[in-house]
Amino acid sequence: MIVSRAIPAGLVLALLALLVLAPMAGLLHLSALPGYEPADLRFWESAYLRRVLYFSIWQAVLSTLFSVLPAILVARAFAMQPDLPLRRLLLGLFALPLVVPGVVVVMAVVSVYGSDGWLPLGRSLYGINGILLAHVFFNLPLAVRLLLPLWQVIPQHHWQLGDQLRMNAWQRFRFIEWPLLRETLPGVLLLVFMLCLTSFAVVLTLGGGPRSTTVEVAIYQSLRFDFDPARAVMLALLQLGLCMLVAMLTLKLQRMPEVEVAISTPYRRRSATLPVVVNLALILAATLYVGLPLLSLLIDALQGPVLKVITNAQLWQAFVNTLFIGLSAALLSAVAGWFLLQYSASLARQGRVTGARLIDLAGSIVYVIPPLVIATGMFVLLSPHVDVFDWVYPIVIAINALMGLPFVVRCLGPSIRQSHARYHRLCLSLDLQGWNRFRFIEWPLLRRPLGLAIALVAVLAMGDLGVIALFGSTQTATLPLMIYQQLGAYLISQATVTALLLLVLCLAVFALLERGIGGKSDVAN
Amino acid sequence: MLLIENLQFGYSTEPASNMHFDLSVKDGEVLSLIGPSGSGKSTLLSLIAGFLSAHHGRIVLDNNELQDLPVAERPVSIVFQQHNLFPHLDLYTNVALGVDPSLRLLPAQIDAVRDALARLGLENIQRRKPGELSGGQRQRVALARALVRRRKILLLDEAFAALGPAMRAELLELVKALVAEHEMTALLISHQPSDALIASARTAFICDGRVSMLAPTAELLAAETPPQLRDYLGHSE
Numbered sequence: 001m002i003v004s005r006a007i008p009a010g011l012v013l014a015l016l017a018l019l020v021l022a023p024m025a026g027l028l029h030l031s032a033l034p035g036y037e038p039a040d041l042r043f044w045e046s047a048y049l050r051r052v053l054y055f056s057i058w059q060a061v062l063s064t065l066f067s068v069l070p071a072i073l074v075a076r077a078f079a080m081q082p083d084l085p086l087r088r089l090l091l092g093l094f095a096l097p098l099v100v101p102g103v104v105v106v107m108a109v110v111s112v113y114g115s116d117g118w119l120p121l122g123r124s125l126y127g128i129n130g131i132l133l134a135h136v137f138f139n140l141p142l143a144v145r146l147l148l149p150l151w152q153v154i155p156q157h158h159w160q161l162g163d164q165l166r167m168n169a170w171q172r173f174r175f176i177e178w179p180l181l182r183e184t185l186p187g188v189l190l191l192v193f194m195l196c197l198t199s200f201a202v203v204l205t206l207g208g209g210p211r212s213t214t215v216e217v218a219i220y221q222s223l224r225f226d227f228d229p230a231r232a233v234m235l236a237l238l239q240l241g242l243c244m245l246v247a248m249l250t251l252k253l254q255r256m257p258e259v260e261v262a263i264s265t266p267y268r269r270r271s272a273t274l275p276v277v278v279n280l281a282l283i284l285a286a287t288l289y290v291g292l293p294l295l296s297l298l299i300d301a302l303q304g305p306v307l308k309v310i311t312n313a314q315l316w317q318a319f320v321n322t323l324f325i326g327l328s329a330a331l332l333s334a335v336a337g338w339f340l341l342q343y344s345a346s347l348a349r350q351g352r353v354t355g356a357r358l359i360d361l362a363g364s365i366v367y368v369i370p371p372l373v374i375a376t377g378m379f380v381l382l383s384p385h386v387d388v389f390d391w392v393y394p395i396v397i398a399i400n401a402l403m404g405l406p407f408v409v410r411c412l413g414p415s416i417r418q419s420h421a422r423y424h425r426l427c428l429s430l431d432l433q434g435w436n437r438f439r440f441i442e443w444p445l446l447r448r449p450l451g452l453a454i455a456l457v458a459v460l461a462m463g464d465l466g467v468i469a470l471f472g473s474t475q476t477a478t479l480p481l482m483i484y485q486q487l488g489a490y491l492i493s494q495a496t497v498t499a500l501l502l503l504v505l506c507l508a509v510f511a512l513l514e515r516g517i518g519g520k521s522d523v524a525n
Numbered sequence: 526m527l528l529i530e531n532l533q534f535g536y537s538t539e540p541a542s543n544m545h546f547d548l549s550v551k552d553g554e555v556l557s558l559i560g561p562s563g564s565g566k567s568t569l570l571s572l573i574a575g576f577l578s579a580h581h582g583r584i585v586l587d588n589n590e591l592q593d594l595p596v597a598e599r600p601v602s603i604v605f606q607q608h609n610l611f612p613h614l615d616l617y618t619n620v621a622l623g624v625d626p627s628l629r630l631l632p633a634q635i636d637a638v639r640d641a642l643a644r645l646g647l648e649n650i651q652r653r654k655p656g657e658l659s660g661g662q663r664q665r666v667a668l669a670r671a672l673v674r675r676r677k678i679l680l681l682d683e684a685f686a687a688l689g690p691a692m693r694a695e696l697l698e699l700v701k702a703l704v705a706e707h708e709m710t711a712l713l714i715s716h717q718p719s720d721a722l723i724a725s726a727r728t729a730f731i732c733d734g735r736v737s738m739l740a741p742t743a744e745l746l747a748a749e750t751p752p753q754l755r756d757y758l759g760h761s762e
Contacts, residue, residue, distance in 0.1 A: 422608040425576050431597030432626045440622065444613040 009343030012336045013362060019402055020365055023377020024240070030233050030380060044234070053238070056214040059128060059203070060196040063135035067192050070136075071143030072181070074286040077279035078144065079151030084280075090287055091148075094141035097290065099456070099510050100503060101463020102134075102201030103480045107499035108293035109134045109206070110492070111300045118296060130206035135199060139192045141290055146188050150180045169275065186253035194246050198239075198370045201465040201480065205487055215239045219376050220469060229380045236376040240369060247368040294503075301500035304493040314474070315482065315498065319505070322478040325393070326462035326509065329400035333457045334450060336401065337363060337408030344413075345420040363409040371403045372466045379470060392471045399467045404457030411453035412446065419445050451518025458513055459506040479505070526551055527573075527678060527710045532582035532592075534572055543580070544568055544734030555704050555711040557721035557742065560731035561757050566714045569731070570680045573712070574601050586677060586710070602671035604684040609667035610655040616642065616666050617651040623670035634673075641669040645699075661692040668696075672703060679704060679711040686716065693717070697724040718746050718758060730754050 113121045162172045203217045215235055222232035340363050348356035382388050427437055465480040472481045479502040486495035527550040535543035544565045550556045558566045571577040573584055575596035584591040591599050610619045624634045642648050645665040655663055664684055671679055685693045701724050704711045713724055721728045721742045728742040732753045
């Protein structure tokens, strides 16, 4: 049995190695070739590089602090108000940024804070201000959702003990809440920092000028605008080094919240009026921060040139391309993740924990190696031999599938491991193997997390701007690339309509895949 | 007759820490296995079921050697303490899987499933899912599946440990009756000496990976030696 699981997993690992290690090896090899220096020979000492590096880290630090610190207060406010009306709906809204493409968020931010928006910031929106607004839009809700379970796992008895010992709010925070928070916070901070460090669509569209370019965007500019692959190689290696540094720090400090937590019954304390008002104000402010841009985008788009946009044949070509890339990447990622996780669960069951962990880590490789770095490696390796723009679909699908693999591992991994631990021996003793085991046992038990994983990967791939911007052309453009092109041509109102269409498409695909594959399963696995 | 002869197994590479079992169980007998945690009771059941492969020795049932057979081909049904049933399948399907894992059942096989459910008092709830049942009912379903599989050896790995005393006693009586009725050979692991008294004429005390004592149940539970048995039963002072 373990051999039959090892073969497909081995094939997936070989493909992963080819996709990730070959471009990396190519980048390293190219950087060492004599005469293969960037156009600027003193590149490593250049003011340009210092500026790009400084801005990359500075914007990521600020974005992280502005996202996570308020998120602690908002998550706490949600935790303290378990009976808040519409609580589930509000938390659902906080899950939305996970499936909204970066370029749509940019349009939503422009819609509220742009010159004609409800809270106009004028030209100062472009640059660090806009980047921070968009990054906080993405990451504040994410941090709230990562931190909220912490309060839900605090045992009721701790709260009761706190009351009995007459602890005030500060003492409760210090003795009951902070010990848990302290363990998780470094992991959440580093995750958000990494997301902001490798953010592409937001920085490309709201920054990108000489004063607000990150390493990630500089790689793209070197390849597509300056035609300086050597500089792109150097920048890619620099970005790789930065990400590995963050990953190592994460491994050292991290204690990420588990996907499945034992939720204890919320303890309903009798609170004074003031804390309740403060909690409600915090929740309202965060809700407005997340909700307003989307609402504004909706209104602006509906008032925009809808007919003109939807009668454009290129839009529908981009629509089909987006859907094709999203669904193909999701399918590929799910199949690869399935085989890897089945093998890793078999190893874990046999006590070969290190092997199992290594396989899970291999599936999460893009946490360490940014997709744009992989794409750059492929670009410079393949471009002397083939026209890379002819290979846009396989390349974009493969890299997006790779980007989705960590989500598959995280969504599906715990369920597959649990299913193995609980039912493997029973299946063996009942001779439930192969197709019968998949049909009667694994599919019903695993379709729900599988549906979630496929839906997530599909919308992430549909919203990707980084890889498609590198390899795409007018004929092969996806909706995000089209929005970027419309923004570049100052067709803001058309871009807003296209952004709404992309948003609706992503939400529809997410709902259809999650429900369609996941079903309305009531299985308590 | 089930014979365990010189059956050796070790989790570590040190020969001294190897488990080593010799045992025989008669047709129609429920043999209880008691002993401290980690003594090797569950390992012995896993070796018989084929989940683990013995390093050495024989498992013989009616002159047929089993130790080299794959799990599915061994004449064994096993009931665990929990997770015996697939939560998304109804009771009927959970039992029917024991007859044919592809669920393509002949009319006679369908009747056999229904008979087994009726024999265990489950005929009126066969379309319910496991989540809607009590702990005792779930273990009855697992026993019904063991019945329809018509395998000679029944292994019960702390199968009733999570149940209350009355329910446990009821199910142990039921097991005893079913084993006698179908001429099966059963091994029952339990931490409750009272379970052994109800279900088994003979009981084995397993300690440090060996059958330390095998005797009529009442005699074993009252024995003064070995000292580990006294410690285990809490009679050491």
